[in-house]
Amino acid sequence: MRIRAAASAALASVSVLAIGWMVGAPAAESLQATLASATTATTTPAASTTPAATSATTPSATTPTAGTGEAAQAPAAATAPVAATPAGVTGTFDGSVVQTRFGNVQVSVTIDNGTITEVSALHLTDHDPRSVAISNQAAPILRSEVLTAQSAQVQNVSGATYTTAGYLQSMQAALDAAQF
Amino acid sequence: MSFDTRVTQRPLRVAPTPRIRPEYKRRMRLADTLQVLCFVSVAVSIALFLGDGGAARFSTPADAITSLGVLTGLVGTDLLLVMMLLAARLPAIDRAFGHDSAMALHQSLGKPALYLILAHVVLLITGYSLAGKVTIFAEAWSMITQLPDMLLALAGLGLLILVVVTSLVIVRHRLPYEVWHIVHLLSYAAVLAALPHQLTSGSLLIAGSAQWYYWLALYTGVAGSILVFRFILPVVRSLRARLVVEGVDEVGDGVVSIRLSGRRLRRLKASSGQFFIWRFWTPGLWWQAHPFSLSAAPTGNSLRITVRALGDASAALPGLRRGTRVSFEGPYGLFTDRARTSPRLVLVAAGIGVAPIRSLLETATFLPGHATVILRAHTAEDSYLADELAALCQARGAELRIIAGKRPAGLNTWLPAKAVSARVSLKTLVPQLRESDVYICGPRRWTDEVVRDARSAGLPTRQIHFERFDW
Numbered sequence: 001m002r003i004r005a006a007a008s009a010a011l012a013s014v015s016v017l018a019i020g021w022m023v024g025a026p027a028a029e030s031l032q033a034t035l036a037s038a039t040t041a042t043t044t045p046a047a048s049t050t051p052a053a054t055s056a057t058t059p060s061a062t063t064p065t066a067g068t069g070e071a072a073q074a075p076a077a078a079t080a081p082v083a084a085t086p087a088g089v090t091g092t093f094d095g096s097v098v099q100t101r102f103g104n105v106q107v108s109v110t111i112d113n114g115t116i117t118e119v120s121a122l123h124l125t126d127h128d129p130r131s132v133a134i135s136n137q138a139a140p141i142l143r144s145e146v147l148t149a150q151s152a153q154v155q156n157v158s159g160a161t162y163t164t165a166g167y168l169q170s171m172q173a174a175l176d177a178a179q180f
Numbered sequence: 181m182s183f184d185t186r187v188t189q190r191p192l193r194v195a196p197t198p199r200i201r202p203e204y205k206r207r208m209r210l211a212d213t214l215q216v217l218c219f220v221s222v223a224v225s226i227a228l229f230l231g232d233g234g235a236a237r238f239s240t241p242a243d244a245i246t247s248l249g250v251l252t253g254l255v256g257t258d259l260l261l262v263m264m265l266l267a268a269r270l271p272a273i274d275r276a277f278g279h280d281s282a283m284a285l286h287q288s289l290g291k292p293a294l295y296l297i298l299a300h301v302v303l304l305i306t307g308y309s310l311a312g313k314v315t316i317f318a319e320a321w322s323m324i325t326q327l328p329d330m331l332l333a334l335a336g337l338g339l340l341i342l343v344v345v346t347s348l349v350i351v352r353h354r355l356p357y358e359v360w361h362i363v364h365l366l367s368y369a370a371v372l373a374a375l376p377h378q379l380t381s382g383s384l385l386i387a388g389s390a391q392w393y394y395w396l397a398l399y400t401g402v403a404g405s406i407l408v409f410r411f412i413l414p415v416v417r418s419l420r421a422r423l424v425v426e427g428v429d430e431v432g433d434g435v436v437s438i439r440l441s442g443r444r445l446r447r448l449k450a451s452s453g454q455f456f457i458w459r460f461w462t463p464g465l466w467w468q469a470h471p472f473s474l475s476a477a478p479t480g481n482s483l484r485i486t487v488r489a490l491g492d493a494s495a496a497l498p499g500l501r502r503g504t505r506v507s508f509e510g511p512y513g514l515f516t517d518r519a520r521t522s523p524r525l526v527l528v529a530a531g532i533g534v535a536p537i538r539s540l541l542e543t544a545t546f547l548p549g550h551a552t553v554i555l556r557a558h559t560a561e562d563s564y565l566a567d568e569l570a571a572l573c574q575a576r577g578a579e580l581r582i583i584a585g586k587r588p589a590g591l592n593t594w595l596p597a598k599a600v601s602a603r604v605s606l607k608t609l610v611p612q613l614r615e616s617d618v619y620i621c622g623p624r625r626w627t628d629e630v631v632r633d634a635r636s637a638g639l640p641t642r643q644i645h646f647e648r649f650d651w
Contacts, residue, residue: 005212012216013223020227027233102383128383129327137312158240158311 089114093178094122095170102131105166109174116150116180119143119171125163138163146171184480188446189517189543204521204642211276218262221398225254228391232384246307249300250384256296257378260340260371261402263289268406269512278514279455280647287347294344297337329376336373343367358468368406375399410509418507421445425460425504426482428497432564435532436498437475437486440506448511450478451518452539453619455647456510458485464496469509473621473647475535475565477542486535486565515619515647517544522617522643525578526610528630530556530594530622534565536647537621541572548577552610555582556594556622581609594629606630607637614638620646 092110102125110118119142124135138160145154152172157164229251238244266273266286273282309319324330345351346363355363378395379385385392423442431437450456455473459466475486489495515536525546529537534555541553553573557563563582573580585596593600607613618639620630627646634644 002208002212005215008212009216009219012220016220016223016227017230020224020230021235023227023231024229024233024235028236127386128381130381131383133322133326134311158242160311161237161243 089178089180091178093174095172095174095177097123098166098169100125100162100166102134102162103127105135105163105170107167107170107174109171109178109180111178111180114180116147116175119146121167125166131163134160135163139167142167151175184444184446185482187477187479187543188450189452189477201521203518207276207519210272214273214276221258221262222255224394225258226251228394229254229384232389232391242307242310244307245303245310249303249307250382252296252303253300253378254384256293256300257371257374258398259289259293259296260367261398263293264367264371264402265405267410268402269409269509270405271409274512274514278519278647279512280514290344290347294340297340301337327377327381329380332373333377333381336370339366339370339373343370414507414509417448421448421508423483423506423508425500425502425506427502428500430498431486432562434490434495434498435486435488435564437484437565438497438500440483440485441481442483443481445478445483446480448478450474450483450511451516452477452543453515453517453536453647454511454513455515455536456483456485456508456512459507460497460500461505461507462496462500473513473515473536474511474539476539478539486532486538488532488564513647515621515645516540519645520545520617522615523547523550524612524616525551526554526606526613526616526618527551528554528556528606528618528620528622530626532564533621533623533627534563534569535621537619538565538569538572540619541569541576541578546576546578549579551576551578552616553578553580554609555580556626557582557584558586559584592629592632594626594633605637606633617643617645620644624648 089111090113092108094108095106097104097106104123105125106122107119108122109116110120121135121139121143124139125131126135138157141157142154142164146152146168152168152175154168229247234247234250237247263286266282266289269279277285305316305320305323308323309316312319314322324334343364343366346355346360352360379387379392385395421442421444423440426439426441429437429439452474455471457469457471459469470487472485472487474483476484487497489497517540523546525544527537527541537553541551544551551573553569555563555566555569563584566582570580572578583596583599585598587593587595588597588600591597591600595604606618610616613634614637616639618630618634620627620634622630627648631644631646
């Protein structure tokens with residue numbers, strides 16, 4: 001191989017790789033952002049403004065109880081975090097639909113008098129058989145973790161990063177809606 | 181039947197230097213472009229993964245191993261497709277590198293490609309089993325049973341291993357050519373069988389994504405090239421040319437010249453020194469295809485090959501009847517005047533390698549006195565086509581040197597013992613070697629020795645041309 005050919009090949013290959021990297025950067029970043037927002041939202045509600053990768057569906061409570069129904073319509077970010085007292089919140093709240101590259105994720109959270117009693121997955125990543133398998137494996141782990149932690153601030157389930165991110169973000173939206 | 185008996189190439193009697201350089205430059209540009217494309221295709225297959233945000237999926241050991249598994253699969257498959265293109269008889273590849281070099285590259289990519297695919301399998305099973313916290317065997321079993329098209333991919337892998345193993349030098353020389361060839365054609369099935377699992381089990385090549393479009397275009401392009409240039413074009417050319425055996429002339433012990441006639445052969449754009457892969461349609465021979473070089477310059481209605489009937493069914497070649505139908509693939513090869521870079525010419529032949537040398541001499545570009553033909557033989561009598569060569573040399577003003585004698589035992593040389601002790605070499609035989617293109621055709625080991633001699637005389641690669649016969 002001549003020097004000119006080798007140089008052009010190296011240059012062209014590096015350019016192609018750089019372009020691939022740049023194209024992929026938003027996808028990689030949104031994953032990081034999703035993880036970050038899901039796990040930091042509880043401490044600063046203002047940070048839970050919807051990241052670009054998530055859908056804009058407004059979280060709404062399916063069975064709002066008296067006193068929290070009005071608050072559920074407005075995003076938590078709009079009001080001061082101290083507006084509602086967490087204690088006494090009761091109901092089942094659907095989280096937002098979070099789009100990931102392996103499919104949508106949505107969970108619903110049941111809260112009984114200020115305690116998270118149940119988190120159920122309404123929809124999990126289903127893009128391909130492998131994603132379904134991963135999600136089915138990760139969901140029970142995430143459920144028990146968030147029930148123990150009583151928040152969306154839990155560890156990433158390794159090998160199921162996208163499911164974890166979507167799960168926790170959708171759950172955080174539900175908690176925000178419940179003014180939890 | 182047409183009556184176009186003129187030769188398709190004419191010997192030029194003008195000083196050739198100005199014509200040859202631009203041709204060489206064009207060829208090198210094409211070769212560079214093809215090599216760059218080859219490397220870029222590997223880069224693109226990595227970029228497919230990066231473009232999907234793959235760079236972020238290296239944070240945990242399980243993720244990193246899985247990501248590497250995806251990458252090795254992509255690069256390995258890309259190399260397999262490159263290999264298939266190299267063997268697809270693409271005109272551009274033949275023009276830039278010649279069939280010989282292209283096949284040598286094809287051969288050298290075989291093992292790396294297989295290793296990458298095997299790494300793909302091992303890494304993905306390991307990565308998934310780490311993520312799922314199960315044993316490797318449990319993970320492998322669940323992947324085969326639960327993921328779609330995995331059995332098909334596994335079958336493809338089995339075929340691929342079979343193809344590569346039968347192509348290892350040790351195994352290959354113990355197999356009849358036809359058996360090896362049929363096994364080798366299974367590589368098409370192997371690569372096709374791997375496609376469904378890439379599209380259904382993976383999460384990268386998702387229908388409608390840019391990656392998906394690129395990957396399918398790549399597969400389609402390769403499949404289309406193979407179909408057109410390996411199968412359709414040879415059939416169409418054979419049907420058009422309507423080649424039949426015109427006559428068989430005995431040249432020496434078991435060596436015959438086969439004259440073929442056909443129509444409108446000018447359209448093949450065949451050159452002296454090129455070879456075709458021939459198939460003679462007789463009951464005993466039709467299932468075998470043989471590569472043989474032209475031993476005379478092609479004309480508008482005739483071709484001639486000179487062959488040595490070696491073993492198996494090719495022993496039946498001297499008995500070919502007049503009128504036997506002949507189909508062919510070709511012409512192939514860069515062992516032609518088109519590869520020239522220098523004004524003078526040195527042609528070196530041994531054994532049946534004299535065939536392409538004889539046709540080259542007929543039409544190559546050189547001034548009288550600027551060409552030397554070196555014919556190597558065991559004895560002065562056992563060389564083939566020597567009388568034809570002598571007549572051509574006289575007509576075109578080339579010098580003919582017949583060097584007879586056995587090679588000395590235990591010494592790596594292409595010359596007989598007597599010449600070695602007299603310190604004869606290519607340089608002493610041809611004083612103006614540095615301004616010459618050297619064309620070498622003979623048995624593999626012998627050819628290597630001549631090439632070595634030419635290199636040690638300081639001849640650059642672009643001035644050394646050789647073709648090897650054995651498969």
